[in-house]
Amino acid sequence: MKKRLLSGAALLGLAAALPMGGAAAQDLGQVKWFGTVYIKFLDGNRQLNGLTNNVETIPGETNGDQGQGIEADLNLRAQVSRQVEVGVRLQSRFNQNYWANFGGFGYDPDPDGGVGDENNPLRNQYIKLRGAFVRITPGYEWVDSVLIGNSDFGLWDPLTLGKFRYIDRDNAGGVIAQGTAAGGNLKWDLARLSLPKLFLGPGFSNDDSNLFANDAAWISQVKFAATPTLNLGAIVMHVDDRERDADDGDVRNGRGTISRYSNEVYALKAQFTGIPNLDVSGSVYYSDFNIADGACPGEGLNGSCRFSPTLRRDANDWAAFLNFEVGEILPNFTLSAQAFHIGSDYLSVLAARREADVLLTEGREGTWMWGRPDYNFGNPNNSNALLGLGYGGWNGTTQQTVSLITDNDNTDFDERAAETVIGWQGVTVVPRYTAGDLELQGEVSYVTFDTNWQACGGNDKDVDCAKYPRQEGIHAWGLGGDHRSPYAPYQDRDLIIAALNANYLADVGNGLQLGARLKYIRDQDKRVTRASSLSDAYDGYPDSQDFGDAAISNAAWRALIAGNPALGTITNIGDDNRKADYWTAGVSAGYQITPDFFGRVLYEYQYVDLVDGAVNVAPVGLGFEASNSYGFAEYLTGEHTKNKVAFQGSYFLSGLEVGADIQYIWGEYKPKFKAPTGQSLNSYLAPGGGAYITPLGNISTNTVELDQYRLKVFTKVQF
Known part of the structure; x- marks a missing residue:
């Protein structure tokens, strides 16, 4: 869009x-x-x-x-x-x-x-009124231009100051100066950006005071063509949220200010093209974040300020990328590869929220992200159940950002979904083969996580995980999960992505464009890996939080464990493992029906086999999101299938574009029920049978049928 x-x-x-x-x-x-x-x-x-x-x-x-x-x-x-x-x-x-x-x-x-x-x-x-600016080109040797006013600030880098997304494209205001030196081989940029009063501070706020004009980001960048085959770059950014010093009440000599939070980010970048058929580039980033006491109050995993675009405690970390583009190592065969590390505590509050894809991998499937169908319980008319796009989710694969506020707001189903990849580390290899009208592209990615830890590296999740905002809190669940919550209190996870995409232009009439794709994803998480931590991980729901008893709303589960407490206790570290196998297969055919009209039909099949042992006892660290009256979590263990047929069309006249995407999606969910070691599934049966008792609700054994029809047609004229 x-x-x-x-x-x-x-x-x-x-x-x-x-x-x-x-x-x-x-x-x-x-x-x-x-x-x-x-x-x-x-x-x-x-x-x-x-x-x-x-x-x-x-x-x-x-x-x-x-x-x-x-x-x-x-x-x-x-x-x-x-x-x-x-x-x-x-x-x-x-x-x-x-x-x-x-x-x-x-x-x-x-x-x-x-x-x-x-x-x-x-x-x-x-x-x-948007996008008002004045640009001055004074003709001085030491500066080429100065822009004063609004800009998308897309000059820099998605891991430092990222381009503002389209709904805020030129709301941001500041000053940008640019210049050149060394005979044009060195280019520099310097800017001051005023921070928005809301959404970029701890707890999505820049505090309640009216002193917000001082809140700003300073960023500088240098690009240097050292040789015809070697390009170097560096970025330095400083973000500071200033507030009045409450201890300085004497206005006679001016009042002092203190920093509510500050964020420094440093980047070094290089690209070398001096080897035939090889392009090598790399970048290293370091972030430092400092936050004042009380700026993001609330202790505990699910405490206040759990929704925040920043960390809740001081932190520093690094990220690095190494990219290879290899020319024809064999006839018609090229290769791209990327090794990457993004630290768990890496933070740039101004990183791109969705306008850039920072990883080579095509990522996961948008159709399973935040679709929010009501699979098995709860009130389907509550506000949370109506969030998301419905059963179909987003089209295609995901894109990756390094932001705690990755943004899929104001999007339609025909766009790619974005997800945060803070904590991801691994390698991706993408081979490509082109012969005549045939194009093949594959991918193999292996991802492990810098967020693989036990109690966030400590012994008590409610204390040691307090640094990390929870957001919706179930991002790591994948299927049905959120797109901006990279932190789970207990995690030992790895991810494998393997994909093959094919396109062929058949010599039929005006040219028949044929496409096919096949993809497999294995996402597994051992969660708790030390027996001594089971009691901390599965200590029930946090009644002491603001959500109270709403987090334990299934009375049948309460009664069940009251009669047999062992049913509510995990005693084996293998009992809470989670494993999901995703399969995707799709075919498409497109044809230029008239000189002005192009049409495509496609069919796509999605399958997921998911086993999640934890939800039979007490999901790790969940608070209100486990409530079946208004929460986010669902019982999803079982087999999920999804079929999609779609027609997509494009019609062009001079200055006019008309586009259409019409879809029907249908499938089913067949629940499975897994009891921890030594426990009987019969103990979970609800009175009268036909359902199993879980903390998330009484889950029917019946197959759930799901379907969705949706249409989007747009007309755009540029003049």
């Missing part, structure tokens, strides 16, 4: 990032304008109003699949003189601007309070 919704914004961001030469004389003083009109249609059998499939932050949005809406952006540019350029963008937003709202007059939330809702900015088709 980022290509479709705001292409004009992307052009503006690119222009804001790059220095601009002098304007032709005839352009001086002229105002140029261009823009985009984008229209979207959603339909589906979830029957939820909403102009975006996945929404987490906009009030009143419901992760919908029903609605028609339109938005527009208008870009204005003027070259005031040969040394000064100005620009601005006016942008509308979807939010709840359905056509049926009739500009705000067609919706009446309170019949007794008046007709219409034109004053609600979520519905009145408002226009926002």
Whole structure:
């Protein structure tokens, strides 16, 4: 969608990032304008109003699949003189601007309070000022250009200061200076970026005070072409959240400030192309994070400030990447490889949230991420059950980010899902073979984790894991899990990805494009690996937390373990192991039906065999997310199948693009039940049979049938 919704914004961001030469004389003083009109249609059998499939932050949005809406952006540019350029963008937003709202007059939330809702900015088709900037090119030898105002800040690197994602593309404001030296072989960039008042501080806040103008990031970058075959680079970033010093109340000589948190990130990068058929590049990053006492309060694994874009304690760590691109080592055969390490405590609060893919691997399958179907229990109409995109999930494979706030908000099913890979370390090899009209690409990846630890490296998870924000807390579960929670209190996990993708252009009519893919993923986690830690890992649910008894809401389970406490205790370190085998197979055929219209049909089959021993007793460290009244966790042990048929079309005229993705997904879940060693499955049977008693609910033995229909059609005109 980022290509479709705001292409004009992307052009503006690119222009804001790059220095601009002098304007032709005839352009001086002229105002140029261009823009985009984008229209979207959603339909589906979830029957939820909403102009975006996945929404987490906009009030009143419901992760919908029903609605028609339109938005527009208008870009204005003027070259005031040969040394000064100005620009601005006016942008509308979807939010709840359905056509049926009739500009705000067609919706009446309170019949007794008046007709219409034109004053609600979520519905009145408002226009926002975005992307205002002034760029100065003074012609001095020591500086090429200075930009003052808004930018996407995409000059740097996804592990330091990443490009702001499209919904915030040029909301950020600051100053960017750029220059060259050494005959053009050395280029430098220097910037100050004002931090947003919300969402980038501990607990998603920059504190309650009004002193936020001082909150900023300073970042500098140098790129040096040392030789024609060797390029070097370095980045230094300092982020500081300043607050008034509460102990300095005397304003007569000015009041002092203290740092609520600071974050330094350093990077060294190199690329060498001096060996025939070989391109080698590498990068090393180091982060240092310091947080004031009380800035992220709350002790314990599930304590306050569990939702946070930062760590909750001081930390430092490193990350490194080594990449190889090998030319034709054999006829028609090339190879890419990457070795990588991302430390568990590596933190850059300004790392890219989804606009960059930092790993070579194609990652996991988006269809299993945060889809949030209600497989087996709970209230399917509660707000958490309605989160996500439904059974189908996202299209295709995932992309990887190094952020604690990886962002899939405001996305539709036809986009790739993003997931955080903090803690990942391993190697990926991608061979490619091309012969005529045939292209083959494979992948083998092995991933282990810097977050493989017991009680986060200590002895008591509720104390030693307090450094790490929990977020939703079940990211490591994979199937049905979250995309931004890299930390589990007990983990001993490894991940294997093997994939083969094929494309062939058959000489049929205008050319028949055939595709096929086959993929296997093994994701296994031994969790607790020392018997002495079992009592700490499985000490029941934390009644003392704010969520109270809601975290233990299955009365049948309480009664069961009250009569036989042994049923609620894991006594063998092998009893809590988790293993998931994922299989994907797909075929597609595309054809240029007319010179203006291209169509593709595809079929995809997904299968998962999952065994999760822990959920029969007490999931490690879960609090409210284990509640079957409003929680995130589900009983998922068993076999999952998913079939998808889809039609995708593209229609082009001069300046116009129309796209469509129409899908039907169906499948089933066959539950399996596994008891810890020495315990009888019959002890878990609910009265009357037909269901097993677990902490997460009484789970039926019946097969669960699932299906979803969904449609997205868009029209985009650029002018």
